[in-house]
Amino acid sequence: RWPGHQCQEHKVIIVGLDNAGKTTILYQFLMNEVVHTSPTIGSNVEEIVVKNTHFLMWDIGGQESLRSSWNTYYSNTEFIILVVDSIDRERLAITKEELYRMLAHEDLRKAAVLIFANKQDMKGCMTAAEISKYLTLSSIKDHPWHIQSCCALTGEGLCQGLEWMTSRIGVR
Numbered sequence: 168r169w170p171g172h173q174c175q176e177h178k179v180i181i182v183g184l185d186n187a188g189k190t191t192i193l194y195q196f197l198m199n200e201v202v203h204t205s206p207t208i209g210s211n212v213e214e215i216v217v218k219n220t221h222f223l224m225w226d227i228g229g230q231e232s233l234r235s236s237w238n239t240y241y242s243n244t245e246f247i248i249l250v251v252d253s254i255d256r257e258r259l260a261i262t263k264e265e266l267y268r269m270l271a272h273e274d275l276r277k278a279a280v281l282i283f284a285n286k287q288d289m290k291g292c293m294t295a296a297e298i299s300k301y302l303t304l305s306s307i308k309d310h311p312w313h314i315q316s317c318c319a320l321t322g323e324g325l326c327q328g329l330e331w332m333t334s335r336i337g338v339r
């Protein structure tokens with residue numbers, strides 16, 4: 168209908184460890200409300216439209232046994248949303264491993280990465296700057312990336328993340 172990329176659907180995968188808040192974020196995007204979630208087995212997929220930009224977002228279960236099948240979702244992915252539970256210091260090392268495994272994957276070589284430092288409402292949580300430093304984001308030169316702090320329960324920070332994504336479209 169429209170020339171150019173306006174009506175194109177941009178594929179997004181939402182990844183991160185179990186309990187990070189991925190499904191909560193997906194449904195905040197879709198409905199602007201907090202839905203009751205249970206651990207995702209497999210995936211949820213929804214179309215999210217932001218100012219004429221259509222994203223097809225795949226929210227993938229993050230439990231350990233499910234992580235080995237994340238790669239079945241990678242083909243044609245334009246954006247990776249990596250959700251981090253900012254209170255979960257113990258498992259940030261595992262998130263880091265998963266991040267660099269993804270960035271090395273052939274099917275994701277053109278993907279841009281948005282990192283959500285989620286659960287900023289929790290007392291004593293890590294800041295986006297701390298997470299950025301721990302994940303050594305500044306060393307990532309072969310993928311565009313952006314980190315955004317957020318709280319999926321209130322929706323704070325989520326729009327800014329989406330805005331960064333829409334700003335990337337057409338850059339490549």
Ligand SMILES: Nc1nc2c(ncn2[C@@H]2O[C@H](COP(=O)(O)OP(=O)(O)OP(=O)(O)O)[C@@H](O)[C@H]2O)c(=O)[nH]1
Pocket residue numbers: 183184185186187188189190191192204205206207208227228229230250285286287288289317318319320321
């Ligand atoms: N305090 C707080 N809790 C949150 C936030 N975001 C999500 N949660 C809670 O964290 C729990 C896990 O959220 P989910 O969205 O189901 O997590 P998930 O990443 O989809 O987990 P898997 O499907 O198992 O991979 C739920 O109890 C959410 O209500 C947040 O920003 N702050």
Ligand SMILES: [Mg+2]
Pocket residue numbers: 189190191204205206207226227228229
């Ligand atoms: Mg989930």
